[in-house]
Amino acid sequence: MTIALADPSLLREQCYVDGQWIGTASIDVTDPATDERLAGIPAIDEAGTRAAIEAAEAALPEWKAKTAGERSRILRRWFELLIAHQDDLAMILTREQGKALAEAKGEIAYAASFIEWFGEEAKRIYGEIIPSHRADSRIVVIKQPVGVVAAITPWNFPAAMITRKAAPALAAGCTMVLKPATQTPLTALALAVLAERAGVPRGVFNVVTGSSRVIGAELTGNPLVRKLSFTGSTEVGKTLMAQCAPTMKKLSMELGGNAPFIVFADADLDAAVEGAIASKYRNSGQTCVCVNRILVQRDVAPAFAEKLKAAVAKLKVGPGTEAGVTQGPLIDEKAVEKVEEHVADALAKGGTLVSGGHRHALGHSFFEPTIISGCTPEMKLADEETFGPLAALFLFDTEEEAVALANATEVGLSGYFYTRDLSRAWRVGEALEVGMVGINTGLISTEVAPFGGIKESGMGREGSRHGIEDYVEIKYLCMAGI
């Protein structure tokens, strides 16, 4: 094992199924900053995935029969264990995903917050009594757990994307089979270690690793699975949605984004630059809600670009474990090639390189924090999620033009804008075709608010009091003859 931990038992190289650690490592997990092999994970097959689903099904009756208080107390213990092991979990996360250690520690706290939140929400899954349509009847509405939930999660937030699903699912009385991203399974397995220690019963939370297609086919095709909760690209989301149709599974889809960031002439430019940096370069730009297009009103564009360039120059690129580093490596070579493709395309179509633009001298999958001005809707970066440290500057003249530019995309996850005009804040906030809007801020993610998108950014909400609704079914009881 090549990751130094205070509690080495958190580093697992096996799947967690029905309370047992199973399988033999056959797939390498590597550090994107060094390409060093960190550990190995099993490649579970169709039969192994089916066994995990059947274990979740077998565990369901006892788990959903627990009181809300009993489930709440187990989730609280899981939360407390994540906090107690925050440093080790962050180290595992940084080594397998690459993000700066400070960001990883923040992600562990963010991941833990969903467990704390839904441990509390477990006790507030209320039904209702509706005034009846008949004198001799009574109408009661109750909410019951959906059942066995399959979860498939991405590599960019290896802890939070998991607990944002597992916490509401378990709180509602569901059981889960999780397939984490192949690039970042070690964090998921460490979360399973702590779930076991918290008293989550065998079969309630299962983690399987291996071929996405093999595991995905079983998770989406097996009728015992009543819901799929997916976070990842829109492309894969569409595939999985189609695979779930034959068994009519309930779906939660947290998909791709292409966030606009609008800077109006009346904005506080220093605050706007701070917000742009926080949103654009978090996790080296590998975040679903990060800025993808920066739209600046013409009068303030030169000043904004200069301020942004100065702020970008202060970013420090390096291995996430190195003190002071703010920009870790991208996840892999394919991610670097995507950024290179967007840079080359933008420059070929008239863009101007303001900062960066090249692979970093550190090699591996490091890339220079980049700014390109003079961007236009004809460029690939206008239509596609770059998912890297590339800030694309566009010009606009009127509010109407800015909103039209912002909404010219099939996705609609998040959007941001800076203005001091209260009326404009309402107009633009209501006009943006997204699920989440940051007004005078570049950071919007919190467990207390509903996270999710519209259009091709998916369906459902995670976090907030809304997040648990995706894991319950509503049942109407009509009691007659009274």
Ligand SMILES: NC(=O)c1ccc[n+]([C@@H]2O[C@H](COP(=O)([O-])OP(=O)(O)OC[C@H]3O[C@@H](n4cnc5c(N)ncnc54)[C@H](O)[C@@H]3O)[C@@H](O)[C@H]2O)c1
């Ligand atoms: N909306 C959100 O909350 C949110 C959060 C994080 C990331 N994302 C999006 O995720 C993408 C980046 O993550 P990614 O590269 O891991 O996405 P991805 O879609 O390539 O993979 C996501 C997960 O799906 C699995 N997968 C891939 N193909 C599959 C298949 N055919 N069958 C079953 N599983 C399959 C992967 O192994 C991984 O676990 C970006 O588009 C980003 O915007 C969205």
Ligand SMILES: O=C[C@H](O)CS(=O)(=O)O
């Ligand atoms: O990548 C998108 C995740 O949802 C990250 S966060 O929730 O914005 O931290």
